[in-house]
Amino acid sequence: MHAFSPFTAVLCAALCAAPWLAQAAPAAVVSTPQVRAELVAHAPEGVTAGKPLWLGLKIEHAPHWHTYWKNPGDSGLPTTLQWTLPAGFAAADIEWPTPGRLPLGPLMNFGYEGTLLLPVVITVPAGFAGAMLDVRLRADWLVCKDVCIPEGGDFDLQVPAQAATAGHSALFASARAAMPQPAPDARATATVEGQHLVVRVAGLPAAWQGKTLGFLPETPGVIQNAAVPQTQWIDGSWTARVPLDPQRSESPTAMPAVLTSEGQTAGLQVQAAVTTAWPAAAAAPAALPSLGDAQVLTPPPASLGLALALVFALAGGLLLNLMPCVFPVLSLKVLSFASKADQRRDLLAGGLAYTAGVVLSFVALAALLLALRAGGEQLGWGFQLQSPAVVATLAALFTLIGLNLAGVFEFGSVLPSSWAAARARHPMVDSFLTGVLAVAVASPCTAPFMGASLGAAVALPTAQALAVFAALGLGMALPYLAASAWPALARLLPRPGVWMAHFKTLMAFPMFATVVWLVWVLGVQVGVDGVAALLGLLVALAFAAWALGSPTLGPRARGGFSAVAVLLMVAALVWAVPTLRHDAVAQGVGGSSNVSEDAWQPWSAERVAQAQAAGQTVFVDFTAAWCVSCQFNKRTTLATAEVKAAFESQRVLLLRADWTRRDAAISAELSRLGRSGVPVYAVYTPGAAGPQLLSEILSVSEVLEALRGPGAPN
Amino acid sequence: MNKLLVTTTVAAALTLATGAALAAATVGQPAPAFTASDTSGKTVSLADFKGKHVVLEWVNPGCPYVVKHYGSANMQGTQKEATAKGVVWLTVNSTATEHGDYKAPAALAQWMQSQKAAPTATLMDADGKVGRAYGARTTPHMYIVNPSGVLVYAGGIDNKPSSNPADVATATNHVKVALNEALAGKPVTQASTRPYGCSVKYATGA
Secondary structure, three states: OOOOOHHHHHHHHHHOOOHHHOOOOOEOEEEOOOEEEEEEEEEOOOOOOOOOOEEEEEEEEOOOOEEEEEEEEOOOOEOEEEEEOOOOOEEEEEOOOOOEEEEEOOEEEEEEOOEEEEEEEEEOOOOOOOOEEEEEEEEEEEEEOOOEEEEEEEEEEEEEOOOOEOOOHHHHHHHHHOOOEEOOOOEEEEEEEOOEEEEEEEOOOHHHOOOOEEEEEOOOOOEOOOOOOEEEEEOOEEEEEEEEOOOOOOOOOEEEEEEEEOOOOOOEEEEEEEOOOOOOOOOOHHHHHHHHHHHHHOOOOOOOOHHHHHHHHHHHHHHHOOOOOOHHHHHHHHHHHHHHOOOHHHHHHHHHHHHHHHHHHHHHHHHHHHHHHHOOOOOOOOHHHHOHHHHHHHHHHHHHHHHHHHOOOOHHHHOOHHHHHHHHHOHHHHHHHHHHHHHHHHOOOOOOOHHHHHHHHHHOOHHHHHHHHHHHHHHHHHHHHHHHHOHHHHHOOOOOOHHHHHHHHHHHHHHHHHHHHHHHHHHHHHOHHHHHHHHHHHHHHHHHHHHHHOOOOOHHHHHHHHHHHHHHHHHHHHHHHHHOOOOOOOOOHHHHHHOOOOOEEEOOHHHHHHHHHOOOOEEEEEEOOOOHHHHHHHHOHHHOHHHHHHHHHOOOEEEEEEOOOOOHHHHHHHHHOOOOOOOEEEEEOOOOOOOEEEOOOOOHHHHHHHHHOOOOOO | OOOOOEEEEOOHHHHHHOOOOOOOOOOOOEOOOOEEEEOOOOEEEHHHHOOOOEEEEEOOOOOHHHHHHHHOOHHHHHHHHHHHOOOEEEEEEOOOOOOOOOOOHHHHHHHHHHOOOOOOEEEEOOOOHHHHHHOOOEEOOEEEEOOOOEEEEEEOOEOOOOOOHHHHHOOOEHHHHHHHHHHOOOOOOOOEOOOOOEEOOOOOOO
C-alpha cells in the first residue's frame, strides 16, 4: 500500500529539507509519503465542562518508518503538539503510549511504528456554550527509517458541542490500553554504582513478578540506551544494573521510567529517586578547582525526588517562622502561651489544633493552586497578593488586629457574644484559626528550599504535591507544637502580669508596620489613587471599630457614632472598590518603583537571549513588591558597593522581572526554571547553557562567585 | 514461602545480537586514537595533531540536521573561527557504503566544497570504526580533543534540537563556547551535552 523506493526517500530527504516552510491550508489530515497524520477527537458526551474530551494526533506510519517517544533515545526527536484552543480550554501533556525499542546498528531509539495515537486530555471551561469547538494544532514530528525527515503540519478540526463524537473510540481505547500504568505499590530507588545506575523496584504487581523486564528511562542523556541491563529478581524485588552513558549529559535526582514486559501492551510507570550523588563529570585536570564551585552553584533540579522534596518542604516550613511576614503572627501566639503556661493538656491540644490549622490551610491552598493550574491559569505561588482586593482586605484585617491590640476596641464587643463564648469555650477552635491566619500571612514568603519544593510539587502527581504542601505546613507548625508538648519551653516565657497589657499594645506596632507594607504593595499595583482610597477605607474602618467596640462609650453615643460609621464605611467602599479593581492599573507607578535604579532594566526572554548571544553576563532578579525576602535582598545584598562594582566591572546586564501583578511570561519562565514563587535569582554566564539559580536569601559572596562563574567571559 | 527466589537474567547474548556496542570515549579520558583516509586518499591520524586542539564533526549530507547547519552557514562559520585560531577540524563521515546516503570520497569532497566548508580534512569512515570508537550517535555529533590528547567535549553543536535553521540564530553554540574555554586554558563548563540529529548510518554487522 505504501510502496515507495528508498530513492524516493533520499530524494525527499534532500528536497523536503525545509518542510517548516510548507504551509498548506489546515485540514484534519496531513499526508506525506511516510505518514498519514490526522487530528481526531473523542467526546462521547459532547463538549461540556466536566465531561471527557480527548484530542489526539493519529499517525499512521508507512512500513518500517517510525516517530519518537518523549525520550527518543540515541537520535531522533519527540513529536511536539502546539494547540490553539478557545479561551478557557486547556490541553494537558501528551499521554505517550508505551514505546518500542528500535535498534539501529549500534544505536537504540525509543518510538513507534504502525498506527499511533498521541492522546491529550482537554479541560472544558465551565459555562462553555458554543455550538462548535474549533481546534487548531501545529504538530511537528521527525520520521525516520534509514533516513530521517522532519515533517509537520497545521491541523484544523471542529468538534460539535452538543452531539457525541465517538468515531475513534476504539483508537482512543487502544491508546489508553497502551499507556504506561501507574504501579501504586511499587517503590523504586536508583543508586549510582561506578559506571552503572542500579535500579531497584519492589512491590510490582503479581503479573510482573519473575518476568524479564525492560527499562525505558523518560530522561534522556543518562544511560546507554542500546545496552541490555543485567537484571535479577530477589525476594520479589527487581534489580537492574544499567550501564551509564560515558558521555552522560544529565544528572537527575529522579529517574522516571517505564518498565516493559513481554506480553504486556502497557508498561508500568515507576518513579525512581536517585539516592546517591552523581560523580562529578570527569574533566581535564585544569578543570578541578573551579568545577567544585560550579557544582555547588548548580541549581536544584526541577524534579526533586519525593522524599527530598518532603525534607526540603519541612525545612522550608521551619524557616518560614523566621520570615518577617510571619513574625507578627508568631508574636500573637507568644501572648497566648504566656497566659496558659500552667494548663499543660490545653496547651498540647492547642498546639495540635494549631498544627492542624496550618497543615490544612497549606493543603487547601495547594489544592486551590493545583485546581487553578489544571484550569490553565498562569498562576504561581504568592498569587493571592497579586490581587489588589486581597491586599486591601489583608490591610483591613491587620488594621483591625492592630487596633484591637492597641485597645481601641475589644473583640468581645464587636463579635456576637455567642462567638466570643465559643472562642472561650473552644480554645482548640481558636488555636486552629490562629494556624489558618498564620498561613494566610506566610504564604507569599517563599523561604529558602520552598521554591524548589513548590516547583517539584507542581511537577508531581496531585496526591504527592499535596503531601509536599502538608510537609511545608508541618514544618511551620513544629516550633509551636514542640513548645506546647514540652511546656518547659513555654515556661521559659515570663509570668503573666501587667507587662502583658503593655506587650499587647506593643504588638500593635508590628501589625501597623505590616499594614504599611501592604499599602505599599497596593500602591505598586494600582497607584497612588488606590492607596488614598485604601487609607480612607482604613480610617472609616477604624472609626467603625471604635464606635461599635469601644468599652468606654455609653449606649447612646455608641448608637449615634455607629450610624455615622456605617455611612462612612459605605462611602469609603463606594470610593475604594473601583480603584482596587485589577484593570484600574496605574501604569508607570509599579514599573518605576521596582525598576527605579537606572542599572536595572525590565526583563524579557528575548533580552536574555540577545545578551547571551553577545557574550554578556545577565543577572535576572525575579521579584515582587509583596515579597518581603525579595525586598530584603534588593536593599541589602544587591545594594552593596561590592556587588554593584562587580556588576559594573563585568558589564553585567541587570534585568528585573516584576511579578507584583500577574504576568504570564514571567509565570511561564518561573515554571521553566522549576520554581513557582519569587524570589528567584538567575545568572546567565556566557558559555553556560542554563542559568545558575542562587539561593533565596542572597549573600554577597554567592553573587560574586556566580558572576565569576564557570563560564566567565573570555 | 519466604524462600530466596533468585531469577537471574543475564542477557549478554542479546548485546551481541544487536551488533557491537559503541565503545566508550569518555570525557576527561584520553581520546581514542584513529587513522583514516581523507577524501583525497591521504592518511590522517589523530596522533599527527598532538599539541593542538582537534574538533571532530560527524557529517552526513543526506541528513536534514546537517543541512540545517550547513544551509545556515553555522557549521562553516564555526569551522573557520576554529581553524583561524590554529585548531584542527576533522569532519568525519561514518555512513556505510550500502546506505542510500553514502557519498564516495570525490562526491563528498565536492559537496563540502559546494558548501564552502573549511575543515582541515574530511575523513572517510565507511566501516564506522572511528564513529564507534567515539560513540558517535548523530549527525552532527561534535567532539573536542585537547593538545594533550584528552577528550574535553562530547555532544551537540548547539542547544536547540530542531531542524529549523532559524533556531541557529538564538541557539548557544556549545562547540564555540567549549573551544573558547579550552583555548583560554579554562575547564569546559559543559563538557557533555545531548547531541541531536539523524542517527549515524553505520554498516550493519560490522
